[in-house]
Amino acid sequence: MKLSMGVYKRFGSFQLDADFEIDGDRIGIFGPSGSGKSTLMGLLAGLHRPDEGTILLNGETIFDSRKGLNVPVPQRRISMVFQRPHLFPHMSVKRNLLYGYRRCPSDCRTIRLESLLEVLQIGHLLDRGVAHLSGGERQRVAIGRALLSNPRLLIMDEPLSGLDDSLKFQIIDFIKNACGTYRIPYLFISHSQVETRIMTDRVLIVEGGRVTGLMTADELARARMKDHIAGYINLLKLRHIRNVHGMSVYEWGDRQLFISAGEDRPEDIFELSSAEIILCKRHPDAISARNLLRCRVSDVFETGGRLGVELACGKERLVAEIVRKAGEDLGIRKGVKIYAVIKATAFRRLR
């Protein structure tokens, strides 16, 4: 998906003045609340009309103020999933799901109801009224409804913020799975770094009504680590091997990690704050922490008066942070071999 927008819009005292070009299928839009993310997406979908500017999607001009061109919302074929599911209360789940499908030109109908029901696991809900669904079910139906309209682009505006944590990462799986299966490019709006990093490859930064940057999700996390107490959040996708002494053992590349928050599921995502990693120059003989990893410093970067240290453990990467003095004492620089110490309790399971 190729998107290029140069738009200006004034809403009362708020001004949106965005100019960017982006190419990719998993794009994040990141920024604080009120920065103009949703407005920007509303302009793209055609829900609001820019005061001036142009919007090009995959080479086709869908808005041009000078030529007076404004492709109507339905013809843009850009579906949206909002923070609230916005299911039609007077229709059953099935009629909700098929609302967009029935309005989509028949030659564009590549996603079909039967296969989608399986991907999103909502087959058993079809004949229910939407009032009788749980929060997670509603959002899944909303995602299904948007996908069934066979859009050329899906915009998701904070689709997870109304859900609790365990549900959130379950839904993330459904979305990734569905968009991957049907190859629907998406724009994912969020103010959560973790969500943004799991869902997207590249991220547009929106601040004060302007697009101020374009970076990878990981660059974003590093750029922002100084603003958070937890620093950089390492996201580890781990495969469960066995349980031992009340802890779960997970495979991480060619290493093993001992984690106390594990569960008997084949795969899980864990977050680990960079502040929870202790670095040692030499092998400590005896230590209470259950994870001792020998690794190599692959990068050192400044972050708000502290040092971010990227560690290479086999093929995997971790980011730790230390104060500058500790860096001097340990002689931290690129290429140095070092031990990372992590307590089994430092990992937080995301789902």
Next chain:
Amino acid sequence: MPGFTAADYSAILLSVKVAITATLLSLPAGFAVAYLMTFISFRGKIVLDGIVNLPLTLPPVVVGYLLLLLLGRNGLIGGTLLQPLGIEVIFTWKAAVIATAVVGFPLMVRSIRVGMEAIDRGLIQASRTLGAGRLDAVITVILPLSLRGIIAGSVLMFARGLGEFGATIVVAGNIPGVTQTIPLAIYEYAGYPGGEAMAMALCGVSIAISVIVLISHEWIGRRTGRTV
């Protein structure tokens, strides 16, 4: 209780007929105006709002008199449009329908607007991004979701129509068997000695119709409440 005369029966029937016709005729326009006022921003919105609501604040007699001027033989509409077409409105039951429609219209628009304003805008935006054109969204989302407002507005207007007196008497007159509705008949009975019993009987009919309307409103409201 004295027996009703043929003119009394026709007054009862005419009341119901006028109120129903006025309500049905006003529904599409009432829906359209409510839609404009709720969802579309345009120049002159305040003026339209004022015009629609004017009959609510004006004395009905004034409305009736203005209609008489407008629809009469020498009136703006009556002289240029109705007269050449050979349509006679003044002092016929059609005039009663028009008077009732004009007086009840603001009530209907208000009720439908209340219903429409309660619709989550996100639902309309969702329908649009799912491929629905404007009219499609109106028919499949706005109309069903404002159904309770539409029903409430219709009931209110019907009830108001049954009681219409001031505008009707001016523009349609009080001709027994032709334009005399229940309120006009009661007025006539109350005006001469010995008519009290008949006036009371017609009041009873009025009350009965109103109770039936209120009960059916409640019943329909509950049924739509279950599905919406």
